[in-house]
Amino acid sequence: MARSGPASVLTALGFAPGVDRLYQRVRTHSGRPLARVAAATLRTPGELLEDLDPLVRAGIVRLEGEELVVEPPAEALRIMVAVQAAHAERALHRLEGLTEAVALLADEAHVGRDDHDETVPVDGEVVTASDPARIHAMVRDLVRHSRGDLLWLRPDQWRGPNEHKMAELIEDALRHGGRSSRAIYPQHATREAPGALAARAAAGEQVRLLPEVPSRMLVIGDTHVLLPGRLGYADIPLVVVRQTAVVEAAAQWFELLWERAAAPASGRAEARRDLRRFLLQQLASGAHDEQIARNLGISLRTVRRRVADLMAELGADTRFQAGVEAARRGWL
Structure with missing residues (x-):
């Protein structure tokens, strides 16, 4: 029976198979002159460095004078873990700044705004409508007309009047396949709203629990993140951000919380x-x-x-x- 999954440490770390094959060829030549290693792979030194660029940028391959140094798989793994840890730390710092930035966007929405306007484009959209139905309609349209996984922080939304519609939206989104939905709830939700959690889980959503969930949030693929004007439980104003860096930081924040969260007792x-x-x-x-x-x-x-x-x-x-x-x- 064929073995599924990554074939090597490098492919498990996300490098392309072609990069991994070249790595396997040059690792036995570590410490030798670049020109000699290049000749062994039927490349010029410039071509070899170009092909090894993903590993050079990752710190797994480097030049020391004229010699090409190639780290072994165990060291490559250590390097990548350190890189990811630093990346996660930067994401947390960005999220700390995001709290203030989102609040500033929300405040700017009220400057020079016509009283009849409900959204103001400030590097995204600040939705100031107080009608929960309009908020739900906007979320529904974003989910339906987007691709990618859905990441939810849901500290209290099951208490809202549109919760049954949100459950139906998740069921419809997952029915078409190709995407997943993951949500983090506070532990007391299992006591206060077991039916709501069971309905979402039965529809295919992956559910995990934390003692407390710090804010409402929805990340849609790599294109949108929806946050309260000030991180927490408030609905209005709701900030819809499209900047890739902010969406990425929000998704990484979710992943850090997801790793700490526990699955409910029932699958x-x-x-x-x-x-x-x-x-x-x-x-x-x-x-x-x-x-x-x-x-x-x-x-x-x-x-x-x-x-x-x-x-x-x-x-x-x-x-x-x-x-x-x-x-x-x-x-x-």
Whole structure:
């Protein structure tokens, strides 16, 4: 059976296979004159250095006088780990400055602004509308008309009136494939909104937990990041930033938090069972579909589809029969 995954340390570190093959050829010549190593690879010294440029820039290959020094794989790994650690530290510093920068953008949005304008282009957009429906519509359009993974910090949004629509948006976005959604919640969300988390996990979103989540945030691929005007839980003003450096810094901040976060006790399969149990409990209590949608933080359409699927799974023609059969199977 063919082994999947990276074939070497360098490809695991993200270098192209061609660069790795050249590295394997020259590493045995480490410490020898550049001209001699180049001749061994049927290149001129200039051509060899050009082909080795990604490794030179990474510090894995260097010239010491006339000699070409090639670090072994273990040292290459150490160098790249140090580089990534420094990169992550720079990202944190950039995020510290981002708090102030975003606040300044939001403040500038009110300078010389016509009272009827709702957005002001200040190296991005500062959305000042107070209508939650408009905020949701903007997020929906950005997600639907973009590509790339979705990274969410969600400290409290499940309490909002549009949470069921957001869950439906995630389900639609992931249904088409080619992208993923990851979200970090505070641990108390498992107590306050288990249905909302179960619905998102059942739709395919990867969920992790932290004791506290510092701010709301959504990163969309490598093109947009949505942040409050001042990092925290406020909705208005909402800043939509398109600068690549800021989007990259926000994504790196998310990744640092993601590494510290823990997965919930239940996985995706368990989340589906949890959602099924929640639905059955709601049906057994006599709740209407609209109330179930509000309680679970999912859309009315999703509730009706999942109830229909559940009844089909139980072989029931009515909701009463579904409750009886679910009790017989020990699902309640």
